[in-house]
Amino acid sequence: MQPLLVILVPSQDNPFFKSEADAAAAHAKSLGYRVRVDAHDDDAYRQDNLIDAAIASNAAAIILDNAGADSSISAVRRATKAGIPCFLIDRAIDADGIAKAQIIADNDQGARIVAAEFVRVLGPGGGNYAELLGRESDTNAQVRTNGFHAILDVQPSLKRVAAQSANWSQSEAFQKTETILQAHRNLRGIIAGNDTMALGAVAAIKSAGRNDIVVTGFDGSPDALAAIRAGELRATTMQPAVLIAREAVDEADKYLKTGSTGKPERQIVPCDLVTGENVANYKDFEKIR
Amino acid sequence: MTTLVPLPTGSRRSGMATARAVLFLLKARAMLVLIALLILFSALAPSFFTANNLAILAKHVSISAILAIGMTFVILTGGIDLSVGSIAGLGGMVMGYLITQGLTFRGTTHYPPMLIAVILTIIVCGCVGLANGWLVAKAGVAPFIATLGTLYIARGAALLLSGGKTFPNLGGAVSRGNTGFPELGQKFLVGLPLPVWIMLILFAAAAVIAVKTPLGRQIYAIGGNERAAVLAGIQVGRVKAFTYLASSFCAALVGLIIASQLEAAHPATGESFELNAIAAVVLGGTSLMGGRGSIAGSLIGACVIGVLSDGLVMLGVSEFWQMVIKGTVIVLAVAIDQLQSRVQAKFLPLLLSTRAEAAE
Numbered sequence: 036m037q038p039l040l041v042i043l044v045p046s047q048d049n050p051f052f053k054s055e056a057d058a059a060a061a062h063a064k065s066l067g068y069r070v071r072v073d074a075h076d077d078d079a080y081r082q083d084n085l086i087d088a089a090i091a092s093n094a095a096a097i098i099l100d101n102a103g104a105d106s107s108i109s110a111v112r113r114a115t116k117a118g119i120p121c122f123l124i125d126r127a128i129d130a131d132g133i134a135k136a137q138i139i140a141d142n143d144q145g146a147r148i149v150a151a152e153f154v155r156v157l158g159p160g161g162g163n164y165a166e167l168l169g170r171e172s173d174t175n176a177q178v179r180t181n182g183f184h185a186i187l188d189v190q191p192s193l194k195r196v197a198a199q200s201a202n203w204s205q206s207e208a209f210q211k212t213e214t215i216l217q218a219h220r221n222l223r224g225i226i227a228g229n230d231t232m233a234l235g236a237v238a239a240i241k242s243a244g245r246n247d248i249v250v251t252g253f254d255g256s257p258d259a260l261a262a263i264r265a266g267e268l269r270a271t272t273m274q275p276a277v278l279i280a281r282e283a284v285d286e287a288d289k290y291l292k293t294g295s296t297g298k299p300e301r302q303i304v305p306c307d308l309v310t311g312e313n314v315a316n317y318k319d320f321e322k323i324r
Numbered sequence: 325m326t327t328l329v330p331l332p333t334g335s336r337r338s339g340m341a342t343a344r345a346v347l348f349l350l351k352a353r354a355m356l357v358l359i360a361l362l363i364l365f366s367a368l369a370p371s372f373f374t375a376n377n378l379a380i381l382a383k384h385v386s387i388s389a390i391l392a393i394g395m396t397f398v399i400l401t402g403g404i405d406l407s408v409g410s411i412a413g414l415g416g417m418v419m420g421y422l423i424t425q426g427l428t429f430r431g432t433t434h435y436p437p438m439l440i441a442v443i444l445t446i447i448v449c450g451c452v453g454l455a456n457g458w459l460v461a462k463a464g465v466a467p468f469i470a471t472l473g474t475l476y477i478a479r480g481a482a483l484l485l486s487g488g489k490t491f492p493n494l495g496g497a498v499s500r501g502n503t504g505f506p507e508l509g510q511k512f513l514v515g516l517p518l519p520v521w522i523m524l525i526l527f528a529a530a531a532v533i534a535v536k537t538p539l540g541r542q543i544y545a546i547g548g549n550e551r552a553a554v555l556a557g558i559q560v561g562r563v564k565a566f567t568y569l570a571s572s573f574c575a576a577l578v579g580l581i582i583a584s585q586l587e588a589a590h591p592a593t594g595e596s597f598e599l600n601a602i603a604a605v606v607l608g609g610t611s612l613m614g615g616r617g618s619i620a621g622s623l624i625g626a627c628v629i630g631v632l633s634d635g636l637v638m639l640g641v642s643e644f645w646q647m648v649i650k651g652t653v654i655v656l657a658v659a660i661d662q663l664q665s666r667v668q669a670k671f672l673p674l675l676l677s678t679r680a681e682a683a684e
Contacts, residue, residue, distance in 0.1 A: 048488035048591050171643060200643035206582050206593055210384050211637055217377040218369060218638040231590070239587045242510050258492050258588070 038095035040287065041069040043085055044079045046220050050256045051276055052100065055125065057319040059098050059280035066288050068095070068214055078107035086306070090117045096287040098280070099134075100125040104174055108133065120290055122283040125276065131300060136286050138279045138302045142175055145253065145272035145306030152270045152308055153226050153251050154190055161192025162223035165215050167208050167236060168200045169228040174198075179253060188225070196222070201232045205209045208235025217241050224249040230259035230271055237267045255309055255320055257306025263314045273307040276320040350664040354608055354624045354657070358631065365635035372638055379516060382567075385630035386523035387578055391601035392608070392622040393523075393530045394574030397567040399605050400534075400549045403460060403467035405568060405671025408575040409597035410478035411449050413590075415579025417482040418445045420491025420589030420602035423502055435500035442508075452478050453572025457565030475598070479574065482557045482591040489588040509584030519581045522621075531619045543567060547614025603650075604629055609659045628653070 040063045044052040049087040052074070060070045071092075077083035082102040088095055091111070099121055101107035108130045111121045123137040145291075157164070161296030166183065176324055177202030187193055197215045201208035208227065212235065216222060220309055225240075225248060227233035240248050252259050255273030260266035309317050316324050349356065366373035391408050398405045422441040426433040436444065452474055459470035496503040511518045534540040542563045545553040554560055578597070583589040607625030610617025632653060636646045 046488075048483050050489060053488055165663065168484050168643075197637075197640055199637055199640075202643075204592075205586055205588065205590055209586055210634075213380050213384070214634045214637045216379075217374070217380060220371070234588070235586065238588075258490055261492065 037067055037069045038291070039092060040070050040096055040098065040284070041085075041089040041092075041094040041187065041318055042070060042072045042098045043082065043089075044072070044074055044099065045102065046074045047072075047200060050258070051254055051274070051320065055100060055276040055280045058277040058321075059284050060126075061285045062072070062281045063098075063287075066284065068288075075102050077102050079103050079110070082107060083110050086114050090119060094119050095291055097121045098283050098287065099123050101128060104129045120287065122282045122287045122290075124279050125274075132302065135290055136283060136296055136298065136300055136302065138283050138286075138304065140274040140276070140279060140307050141303045142178040142274075143182040143185075144191065146179040147186050148207075148306065148308045149251050149253060149270055149272045150183045150186035150226065152310060153224060153249065154186060154193065156249050156269055157193065157224050159192065161190055161194070163194050163196045163219055163221055164224040165197040165199075165212075165222055166195055167211070167225060167227040167232045168198060169232070170202045171200050173203075173270060176228055183226055201227075201235065203229055203231060205231045205235040208232035211238045212236040212239035213243065216240070216245065222248055225251075227252050230256040231300075232256040233268055233271065234258055234262060237262055241267070255307075255317060257319055260309065260314055260317060263309060266311065270308060270310045273309045273317055273322070275304050275306065275321065275322070278321065279304055335673050339626055346667060347664075347671065350660065350667060351609070353660055353664075354621060354628060356629050357607075357653070357657070358624055361628065361631045361635060363446030365631065365638065369635065369638040372635060375515075379512075379520070381634050382520045382523075383517040383629060384634055385627050386517075386519040387581065388597070388600045388604050388629055389523050389626035390519075390526055390574045390578050390581075390628045391571075391597060392604035393526050393619060394571035394597075395605050396428050396610055396617060396619050396622045397530070397534075397543060398467070399403035399602075399610050399612060400543050400614055400617055401564055401567050402550065403564065404471065404572045404602070404612070405456065406468065406471040406533075406598050407456060407474040407478055408571060408578075408601055409594035409599075410475045410482070411452050411572050412576035412579035412582065412594035412597055413592065414452065414478045414482040414485075415445050415449045415576040416589035416593050417485045417491065417579075417591055418448045419505070419580055419583055420494055421485050423494050423496050423505060424491050426500070435496075435502045437502055438496070438504040441502065441505075442580060445580060446573060447607060448574050449579070450569060453575075454565065454567040456572065459566035460568065461561035461564040479591070479595075486589075486591060488591060490591075492587075494583060494587045494589065500532045502623050506587050509581045517583075522577060522581070526577075527619060527623055530570075539563065539566065544615055547611075547616070549615070567619065599624075600629060603654050606661075607654065609661060611612045611661070 042056055042059050044056045046210055047053050056072050060072055061256035063070050073085050075085055079102045107128050107233050112133050120135045123134045125138045127139050153168035168180055197220045199211045201211050225236045227236055233250050236250050249269045251269050255271050259268055259271045290296045316322055371377055395405055419441055426435040456471050456474055459465040460467050494505050495593055496505055509519055513521055542558045546560055546563055582593055604625035605622045607628055608621025
């Protein structure tokens with residue numbers, strides 16, 4: 036029987052995680068593996084159970100987008116002790132030497148390039164802007180906002196007049212943007228921690244008839260690319276999720292065959308800036324040309 | 325009667341006045357909290373009390389208010405409906421499916437016009453409500469469990485419809501003859517957004533049903549004492565089924581409104597909306613035991629929650645504090661509800677005695 040590759044991702048109702056899981060699954064199948072995909076819903080306990088299930092079904096390797104930098108360490112260690120190598124994608128854990136690889140998109144660099152584009156579009160005049168943050172307990176939400184502010188805070192002409200968490204959610208971002216627009220009439224830009232929140236902000240701006248406001252996102256989801264093509268969203272950061280997923284499967288394959296990935300454990304992959312000028316080069320979390 | 329409260333006449337009179345004042349304040353507490361919040365935010369945020377912002381505020385309130393109106397009927401019978409958030413998510417996804425994918429019969433794809441698609445969506449969501457009603461009334465499943473089950477089923481169905489993806493571009497296409505959906509959530513009529521009108525119409529209809537019709541009296545009767553209601557010949561099963569159907573109808577409308585505002589349908593929309601709706605109902609003074617409460621109270625409760633969250637956003641209060649403040653308001657409101665029952669019980673003899681004296 037073909038060896039089994041277990042792929043664990045946070046959810047399958049989010050286009051980002053779905054693309055990542057699909058890419059890993061398709062690539063693993065093409066290399067001759069059986070594949071099982073499960074979602075742990077960002078719940079470390081559920082992830083624990085899924086890892087146990089993978090051990091019980093004698094998986095050859097686990098590709099894991101984990102449920103928390105600290106809370107996932109024990110699960111990864113248990114799988115490794117049971118002889119199943121783990122290859123981490125998208126999110127790191129706070130421990131070295133347990134996972135065989137940790138391949139992460141550079142969220143800090145990604146945040147900086149989109150913030151730089153935000154500054155460039157607003158011009159030397161600057162002005163007031165609002166920030167929509169992700170779920171504040173999420174590491175990536177923190178890394179991204181820190182990356183934004185590393186660029187934005189050195190611009191004396193830019194002033195952040197509102198900052199609200201919209202918990203990565205489109206409908207929450209829509210309502211909060213509507214309210215922020217009421218409180219701050221002279222808003223010139225909205226920088227969002229991910230694409231779904233950016234699209235919620237775009238919908239609110241449209242319904243308020245304020246098409247002069249610049250909005251940027253983060254992730255490079257298909258819906259965001261469509262909004263960039265339509266000129267509603269100014270820019271986003273493309274996380275190379277598909278590339279990372281394939282790389283993890285390749286390294287797992289190489290490790291199973293040779294006993295080494297031939298790469299350092301921590302690998303950081305840079306993100307790309309997507310704007311109206313280069314949007315044609317990207318599709319579904321992947322650079323296609 | 326008078327022997328119960330052996331007070332001199334003068335102090336009894338003033339006692340009665342105090343009792344009335346205290347009872348009035350307790351009964352009108354949600355309204356008082358709402359007025360206090362409106363004054364507070366108007367003072368702190370300069371653009372809060374403007375016609376434009378109040379229209380947007382009303383639009384945000386309409387989401388939880390519409391859910392709360394349906395939920396009130398269910399809670400008045402002593403039940404609970406946990407599935408409304410999932411039904412709202414399912415409603416948006418069904419509409420998104422009909423607009424972007426259409427219905428395929430024998431190889432040809434038909435795109436139903438806007439109105440038909442809305443009706444189909446309401447029918448699909450209504451089926452979930454009927455399932456809730458059947459489970460509670462006929463199968464005898466506890467409402468909490470029955471609607472917890474349909475919460476998962478409806479959410480799963482919403483995810484299955486698109487394989488977890490978003491349905492974008494719900495504006496429709498002229499060539500398919502299904503344009504116009506974005507107007508439902510975005511259009512203004514006589515200065516107010518359409519969702520606010522939907523809320524007001526639902527409120528009026530629900531208030532009339534609750535107060536003026538036999539059905540309304542039967543709903544209160546079941547919540548007050550179900551056994552007595554059965555013995556009085558009320559068709560308890562049918563009345564309960566109606567309440568769950570009404571609740572799912574309201575949830576379907578909410579799902580449609582959100583999808584229309586965003587021009588996109590996401591399967592996770594509406595998560596934990598049921599808790600907001602229940603909080604609004606409880607804030608409005610409806611007892612979770614059933615039999616006591618009002619539709620108007622729930623509307624005020626929804627206003628309190630909406631004003632609180634929008635006002636805090638305007639002031640730039642962080643998400644963490646918003647949650648703490650919202651929770652505190654809900655818990656205090658219910659604590660005061662209990663206080664009201666006790667105070668009422670204590671003052672009742674006093675009020676009765678003065679009434680009896682006046683009659684002498």
